[in-house]
Amino acid sequence: HVQLVESGGGSVQAGGSLRLSCEVSGYTYTSSCMGWFRQAPGKEREGVAALYTGGDTSYIANFVKGRFALSRDNAKNTVHLQMNDLQPEGTAMYYCAADATCYTDVAKLALKLSRRDFGYWGQGTQVTVS
DSSP, X not given: OOEEEEEOOEEEOTTOOEEEEEEEESSOOTTOEEEEEEEOTTSOOEEEEEEETTSSOEEEOTXXXXXXXXXXXXXXXXXEEEEXXXXXXXXXXXXXXXXXXXXXXXXXXXXXXXXXXXXXXXXXXXXXXX
């Protein structure tokens, strides 16, 4: 069965950095979509970033652009979210997600992220910024 396992969360002071990782198993990782979402207490889950594993297309949400970055290791079926200059509003549970349908068009990828249109989800990893 499909498993997405996040790691790398923790507690940091404002201005600090964390690197989240998401390893996928039981799933055809190649030519698919991988996304990162976050959900703060009392708020809706929001899309942070997404990428197409079969090419160079990626998208970073405007509210973290310039501070967060995506990378991937296709040989290990793993994607990473590097988070720099974290601020208290970044405190949330961070979730990794995967979906077989993806796009090379950035606008379509962004729309997919905004709609949370991903079929598989991890359990999440907590990030706390103080």
